[in-house]
Amino acid sequence: MPRLRPAHVDMPLGANRVHRAIATTSRVELIRALLANPYSTAPEVRDATGLSREAVREALEQLERLGYLHVSVEIPAGRRRGHVPSYALHTHLLLPDLDTLTTYIRHTNTDALVAGKTGERAP
Numbered sequence: 001m002p003r004l005r006p007a008h009v010d011m012p013l014g015a016n017r018v019h020r021a022i023a024t025t026s027r028v029e030l031i032r033a034l035l036a037n038p039y040s041t042a043p044e045v046r047d048a049t050g051l052s053r054e055a056v057r058e059a060l061e062q063l064e065r066l067g068y069l070h071v072s073v074e075i076p077a078g079r080r081r082g083h084v085p086s087y088a089l090h091t092h093l094l095l096p097d098l099d100t101l102t103t104y105i106r107h108t109n110t111d112a113l114v115a116g117k118t119g120e121r122a123p
Contacts (some may be wrong), residue, residue, distance in 0.1 A: 005092045010051060015073040015104045018097035021066050026051055038088035045087065060087060068110065 011019070022028050026049075033048040034040060040048065046056050063069040070088045 002062070011104055012100050014097035015101040017022065017066055017069075018101050020066055021063060021094070021097075026055045026083055027059045027062060030056065031094070034087060034089045035091070039086040040055070040088075041086050103119075 022031065029049040030045060030052060033045050036046065037048065042053070042056050042060065045060075046053060047049070049056070051059070060069060064071065068090050069088055071085050072084045072088070073083045
């Protein structure tokens with residue numbers, strides 16, 4: 001899998017963080033599933049997305065590293081051992097960062113159009 005290039009120096013921190021969160025289709029599908037069904041277990045996420053066990057595990061780990069995932073661990077009634085983690089998104093962090101990324105993209109594209117050349121900033 002190709003590595004992500006470092007973010008442009010002008011990209012805000014939240015935009016950079018959410019860009020990494022949505023950099024793969026697996027993570028986008030996992031985010032969609034958790035937005036629709038917060039506090040889902042990994043098997044529930046797999047069922048909702050059709051992703052493999054490994055893809056779900058990797059996506060959950062990355063979202064947790066980025067600070068977007070809340071993990072709740074409960075011991076089911078009647079069981080002495082084991083735990084069943086469920087996952088929900090920290091939407092109070094994710095959604096504003098998505099807005100920041102959208103704003104960053106829109107302003108970059110607008111500047112390029114004004115300059116008349118892709119990749120060049122307007123004066």
